[in-house]
Amino acid sequence: MAPKSLRLSKSRFLAGLQCHKQLWWRVHEPDAPELVPDAALRNVLNQGNEVGRRAREYVPGGELVDLPFYEFDNKVAQTRDILQRQPSPPALYEATFLADDTYAAVDILERGPRGYGVVEVKATNSLKPEHLPDVALQVHVLRRAGLPVERAAVMHLNPECRYPDLSNLFAREDVSAPVEGVLLGLPDELAAQQRMLEGPLPQVPIGDHCTRPHDCPFLERCWPKLPDHHVSSLYRIERKKALQYEADGYATIYDLPSDLELSVIHQRQVRAVTAGRMVVEPALAEALVQFASPLAFLDFETVSLAIPRWDGCRPWQNVPVQFSCHAEERGRGLVHYEWLADGAGDPRPALAEALVAACAGARKVVAYYASFERDCIRQLAEAVPRLAKELQRIEKKLVDLLPLVRNHVYHPDFGGSFSIKRTLPALVPGLSYADLKIGDGETATLELMHLMFSEELSPVERVELREALLRYCERDTWAMVKMLAKLRTLVAEQLELF
Numbered sequence: 205m206a207p208k209s210l211r212l213s214k215s216r217f218l219a220g221l222q223c224h225k226q227l228w229w230r231v232h233e234p235d236a237p238e239l240v241p242d243a244a245l246r247n248v249l250n251q252g253n254e255v256g257r258r259a260r261e262y263v264p265g266g267e268l269v270d271l272p273f274y275e276f277d278n279k280v281a282q283t284r285d286i287l288q289r290q291p292s293p294p295a296l297y298e299a300t301f302l303a304d305d306t307y308a309a310v311d312i313l314e315r316g317p318r319g320y321g322v323v324e325v326k327a328t329n330s331l332k333p334e335h336l337p338d339v340a341l342q343v344h345v346l347r348r349a350g351l352p353v354e355r356a357a358v359m360h361l362n363p364e365c366r367y368p369d370l371s372n373l374f375a376r377e378d379v380s381a382p383v384e385g386v387l388l389g390l391p392d393e394l395a396a397q398q399r400m401l402e403g404p405l406p407q408v409p410i411g412d413h414c415t416r417p418h419d420c421p422f423l424e425r426c427w428p429k430l431p432d433h434h435v436s437s438l439y440r441i442e443r444k445k446a447l448q449y450e451a452d453g454y455a456t457i458y459d460l461p462s463d464l465e466l467s468v469i470h471q472r473q474v475r476a477v478t479a480g481r482m483v484v485e486p487a488l489a490e491a492l493v494q495f496a497s498p499l500a501f502l503d504f505e506t507v508s509l510a511i512p513r514w515d516g517c518r519p520w521q522n523v524p525v526q527f528s529c530h531a532e533e534r535g536r537g538l539v540h541y542e543w544l545a546d547g548a549g550d551p552r553p554a555l556a557e558a559l560v561a562a563c564a565g566a567r568k569v570v571a572y573y574a575s576f577e578r579d580c581i582r583q584l585a586e587a588v589p590r591l592a593k594e595l596q597r598i599e600k601k602l603v604d605l606l607p608l609v610r611n612h613v614y615h616p617d618f619g620g621s622f623s624i625k626r627t628l629p630a631l632v633p634g635l636s637y638a639d640l641k642i643g644d645g646e647t648a649t650l651e652l653m654h655l656m657f658s659e660e661l662s663p664v665e666r667v668e669l670r671e672a673l674l675r676y677c678e679r680d681t682w683a684m685v686k687m688l689a690k691l692r693t694l695v696a697e698q699l700e701l702f
Contacts, residue, residue, distance in 0.1 A: 210401045212306040212394065213276075217341050218334070220397040225408040226420050231401055238421040243650045248327075251510040255327040256311055258511060259359055262374055263312050263323065266295030276300060276307050287351075303348035304394055310342050312359070319354035322346065323376070327510050329363040329519055331377050334417040339379055340386035344394075356383045361519040367512040373519070412443065433457040433477050437620035439469050469610065476614040482630075482694075488612040489695045494603050495688060498532040500566035502559075502602075503680035504580040505645070505673070507653050514550040516587055524580040525551045525652055528677040529562040530685050538685065542674055548657050556588040556595060563598050570684055572624050574604035605684055608691065624683055632686045637679060641672040648676050 210231060212220070220227035229236060241249065260266060267286055271279050279300035286296060296313040312323035324339045326332075339356045346353045355378065362375040400406055410427055414420050430436065433456050436446040454460050457477045466474065476483040506522040517523060525545040533539050541562035545551035559581075563569055571577040578599055585595040609631075610622045617630035625644065629636040637643040642651055654661070655669050 206305040206398060206402070210305070210398070211276075211302075212397060214308055214338060214341055217306065217394070217397065218338060220400075221337055221393065222417070223408055223413055223420060224397065224400050224406045225426070226422055227397060228401060228405050229422055229425075232405075236422075238425075244646055247650050247653065252327040255361065255510050256325050259312065259325040259374060260297050262359075263295050263314065265293065266297050266312065267293040268297040269299055273309075276302070279309070280307070301345050301349040301351070303345045304391075305398060306341070306345050306394060308342045308345035310346070313346075316354065319352035320346070321355040321357065322353055323357050323359050325374075326358055326360040328360050331358050331360060331379070332417070336379060336382050336386050337390070340383045340390055343383055344387055344390050355380045361510060363518055363520075365512070365518055367515060367517045370511075373511070431456055433616070433619075435460070439473060439620050439622070441470075441620075469614075472614045473618075473620065477616050480616060482613065482615040484694045484698065485612040486698065488608075488691065489698070491608055491612055492692060492695060494568070495570065495608075496567050498534065498566055499568050499570055499688075500529055500531040500563045500601075501570045501681040501684040501688075502563065502577055503528050503571065503677055503684075504577055505648050505652060505677050506580065507649060507656065509653075513548070514552070514587075521583075522579070523552070524555060524584060525656065526673065526677055527555065527559055527562075528674075528681040529559070530681045531562055531566060533565055540678065540681075542678060544670060544674055544677075545652070545656055550587075552584055552587040556584045556591045559584070559598070560591055560594045563601070566601060568603045569598055569601040570603055570605055570688065572605045572680070572684055574602045574606070578602055605688065609687070613691070613694070624680065624687075628683045628687060631690045632683070635683065635686055637676075640676055640679060642676040648673060 216227055216230060219230055230239065233239075260268070269279050269282050269286070271282060279298070280302045283296065283299045283301065286292060286299075292315065294315050297311065298309055299313040300307060300309045302308075310322050311325040314321040314323060322339060322342050324335065324342065326335055335358050339358060343353050343356055357376050357378050357380075359374050359376045362372050364375075365373045408426075414423055414426065420426075434446075435441070435449040435454055435456060436443070438446070438457065449455075449460070457474055460466075460474060472483050472485070504524045505526040506524050508520050508522050509517070510519055512518060512521065514523065527541075527543050529541040531539050531541060541558065543555050543558040545555070569577075581595050581599045581602075585592040585599075588595070606622060606624075609627055613631075615627070615630040618626050621627075625637060642648050651669060651673060655666065655673065661669065
């Protein structure tokens with residue numbers, strides 16, 4: 205029998221399936237800084253826990269093994285006691301078992317006429333391939349512990365569900381047949397992982413498994429630091445293609461032969477990097493014509509909830525709860541409008557009203573990656589039908605700044621990315637997001653949820669967080685104002701040369 209510290213669990217087993225080296229570090233360095241969950245992971249875990257609790261309401265009558273998650277042996281003992289009771293309940297929540305030096309906790313264990321069913325609850329909108337080995341491990345451990353398991357299912361969120369009717373919040377898919385297939389190789393993999401953990405750190409080459417099905421937390425330990433303008437920095441290049449370039453002796457963009465067949469964007473990127481300066485295409489002038497004043501510059505921020513709470517919303521829908529708008533207005537110049545949700549109520553009616561007023565005088569509405577703004581506006585039109593026509597007019601006015609940059613300009617400092625976080629400081633030196641308390645969209649989303657739903661914030665903290673969110677969203681639209689001005693300057697400079 206393995207020492208307790210080396211025993212496997214579902215999470216450990218799945219990490220080992222992805223990479224034995226990752227599993228070794230997780231087990232032998234449990235306090236590694238890479239394993240401290242960041243805010244994004246904590247949000248996923250918290251929403252996943254809420255989904256798990258809600259799922260029990262859809263399988264009523266069960267009994268919860270109500271002990272801290274880390275008390276594995278006590279949970280195993282309590283599970284055994286409940287199952288031996290006569291009569292035992294029709295279902296157990298968080299039932300925990302130990303066999304083959306492996307723990308397995310079952311979200312929902314259902315008692316049937318001839319055996320038991322394992323139900324794994326997932327806070328996703330669909331069944332995914334990586335769910336199968338998760339369920340298979342549970343079935344294996346339970347059977348080895350002496351429990352007759354006859355069926356297995358995954359219970360995931362239903363993308364067809366719409367609040368307030370949560371009767372169909374979950375969809376259940378029977379995975380009994382594919383799980384039996386996974387079980388064929390599972391004992392050998394368990395044994396291989398346990399043998400590996402008893403030895404030194406295994407040597408595993410880097411590859412696609414480092415990011416599939418999840419990014420490994422230890423990526424930086426394994427992957428070498430790449431030189432500037434490595435071939436993998438070519439815009440949206442497939443990893444297989446970058447590895448092929450490396451194998452052919454082309455480590456960096458500087459090494460690529462001049463006769464290599466490249467996409468138009470890659471050609472422009474290579475020209476800029478090798479020349480060490482920005483490349484501006486002559487067609488930029490014509491492309492700028494669509495950005496006709498008066499303009500409004502628009503950016504939304506959203507929250508995404510696993511369990512919807514506003515009318516018409518589905519699980520994990522990105523719901524707009526904040527916007528910033530810089531609008532060109534006759535006689536007033538550039539005017540800034542902003543709106544941010546206050547509290548947990550449905551923000552969309554008030555946001556839509558403020559948005560319609562902010563964009564009222566614009567001929568065109570500028571966004572960066574406008575498909576996101578378009579989706580937000582369509583959602584608002586559906587949620588606030590009395591303003592649907594006005595919102596649809598705003599949608600028709602949308603013009604996208606991203607393809608304007610991507611198709612006509614490249615600066616070596618873009619680093620293969622056309623995100624506004626990379627293009628802004630390169631095009632407008634001295635302006636970036638580095639001076640803000642909130643500097644990226646993922647953090648903004650998490651902090652918006654904190655602001656709207658947390659009861660732990662003090663009044664002072666609430667004011668400070670609200671201000672930080674407003675300044676972040678404002679920077680997005682101000683960035684577009686300054687970038688468009690820069691692009692117009694580049695065209696003017698080109699005309700002066702001729």
